[in-house]
Amino acid sequence: MTASETKPRRATRALLTPDLPRFDAGDLDDATRAALAELLLTMADDEFVLGFWDSEWTGIAPMLEEDVAFSSMAQDEIGHARLLYEMLAQLTGTDADAIAFGRQPGEYRHCRLLDHPRTDWAFSVARRWLYDTADAVRLNALRHSTFAPLAEIVGKIRREEAYHLMHMDIWVRRLAGGGEEPRRRFERALARLWPDALTVFAPLASELRLIEAGILSTSMAELADRQVEQLTAILSSVGITIPGPRPSPAGGRDRATVSDSFRWLWTEFTMVHRLEEGATW
Amino acid sequence: MxxxxxxxxxxxxxxxxxxxxxxxxxxxxxxxxxxxxxxxxxxxxxxxxxxxxxxxxxxxxxxxxxxxxxxxxxxxxxxxTFAEPWTSDRITERGRRHLREGGFAPPARGTGDDSPSASLPVFPVVACPYCGSLHTTLENAFGPTLCRAIHHCADCRQPFESFKTV
Structure with missing residues (x-):
């Protein structure tokens, strides 16, 4: 028996206990700090919300392998969100749990692509594919970030996301080439999601500051261009035409009105927090 | 002293x-x-x-x-710390042997290339931990934990898990 087996275990930690090494952001001026905070919040909210939507498939995916795969990808996204919330909390002197669970639905800054409910399998595949490919473009623009703590975790996140990209690419090909019904459902899902397809790249209030500081390599508009190019190439390789004219990402994270679907999801994922604030589980 | x-x-x-x-x-x-x-x-x-x-x-x-x-x-x-990304290449030779003994195929060797697609052999052929056959297929890139994938061996007809290449 080793010593570790004879000693009592420490109490269970909360989902969002700080896991991120302490960093020193003292050399960032206030404007840059605020700009970085906005970027981190949008990224964290995206990962968090998608993680919860896709965990909705746990137990009921159309096949066991996908039950495991979607649950696994959802777990990855929640993990990424956790780190990003912790980074934001350190940067702003706040608390990651409070940011993740303590806001009203209208205060979340995830993109509108992630406002849609899970719907059917083809829809969840189409949405995750649109998101993962966009996220890859965004992560690529952050990998040489001058804000070292962000560049470090982006390096790690990209390695995990490579599996998501591979998996979703297989599914896009499977649905597009899988006969009449899968293809029809996939095309219908794409058409419904298309107006929101570029909302990951909704311009940020102070993205110019981020670019000047070398935190982000280029503008959201430029990243949206790259995404359109990427989507067009993949869809044409499976014989599907882009569902419509290029949608505008503008306002893609505004939440003047909260969709019913997100309000429902928020009610679910904040339930424990609202029942007992500060609870650990 | x-x-x-x-x-x-x-x-x-x-x-x-x-x-x-x-x-x-x-x-x-x-x-x-x-x-x-x-x-x-x-x-x-x-x-x-x-x-x-x-x-x-x-x-x-x-x-x-x-x-x-x-x-x-x-x-x-x-x-x-995230000072450097953990990769499956960090698993030692002894660790790879222990994985095999536990019924897990060790990960494929990475390429050392830092780009996300290049760092992953997308469908790594891993040897069956039971019979050593390379006649195996990837059943699911996702498994019971984040670091595990599921394979099948066509020779000894066993499903088995691998430690994911990352």
Missing amino acids: VSVVPLEQAIWAALDDVKDPEIPQISVVDLGVVHRVEVGPGRVRVELLPTFIGCPAVDLMRVAVEERLRDFAPSVEATI
């Missing part, structure tokens, strides 16, 4: 008692998650690299490391 080096060696040896809670066949040392051991007057600090960011075992490993080292210094701290 006791020099610092033997103490550090003793700490590494002790860390070898701490196993991955999800794959107890392999120690945190052989898994390559120990990034650094720092010994100072009255204190020991260990930095760990998480295998997967969302892996709940990371917290358990950190706690287990602190508990195992408790008697080495008044202040023992295990922290997480």
Whole structure:
């Protein structure tokens, strides 16, 4: 028996206990700090919300392998969100749990692509594919970030996301080439999601500051261009035409009105927090 | 007088008692998650690299490391670092052998290329941990934990798991 087996275990930690090494952001001026905070919040909210939507498939995916795969990808996204919330909390002197669970639905800054409910399998595949490919473009623009703590975790996140990209690419090909019904459902899902397809790249209030500081390599508009190019190439390789004219990402994270679907999801994922604030589980 | 080096060696040896809670066949040392051991007057600090960011075992490993080292210094701290990404190439030869003995295929060797697609052999051919056959297929790139994938061996007709290449 080793010593570790004879000693009592420490109490269970909360989902969002700080896991991120302490960093020193003292050399960032206030404007840059605020700009970085906005970027981190949008990224964290995206990962968090998608993680919860896709965990909705746990137990009921159309096949066991996908039950495991979607649950696994959802777990990855929640993990990424956790780190990003912790980074934001350190940067702003706040608390990651409070940011993740303590806001009203209208205060979340995830993109509108992630406002849609899970719907059917083809829809969840189409949405995750649109998101993962966009996220890859965004992560690529952050990998040489001058804000070292962000560049470090982006390096790690990209390695995990490579599996998501591979998996979703297989599914896009499977649905597009899988006969009449899968293809029809996939095309219908794409058409419904298309107006929101570029909302990951909704311009940020102070993205110019981020670019000047070398935190982000280029503008959201430029990243949206790259995404359109990427989507067009993949869809044409499976014989599907882009569902419509290029949608505008503008306002893609505004939440003047909260969709019913997100309000429902928020009610679910904040339930424990609202029942007992500060609870650990 | 006791020099610092033997103490550090003793700490590494002790860390070898701490196993991955999800794959107890392999120690945190052989898994390559120990990034650094720092010994100072009255204190020991260990930095760990998480295998997967969302892996709940990371917290358990950190706690287990602190508990195992408790008697080495008044202040023992295990922290997480992302100073470099953990990759499956960090698993030692002994770790790969222990994985095989536990029925897990070790990960394919990475290419050393940093781009996400190049760093992954997309469909790595891994040898069956039971019969050694390379006549295997990837059933699911996702498995029961974030770091595991599911394969099938056409020769001994066994499903088996591998440690994911990342």
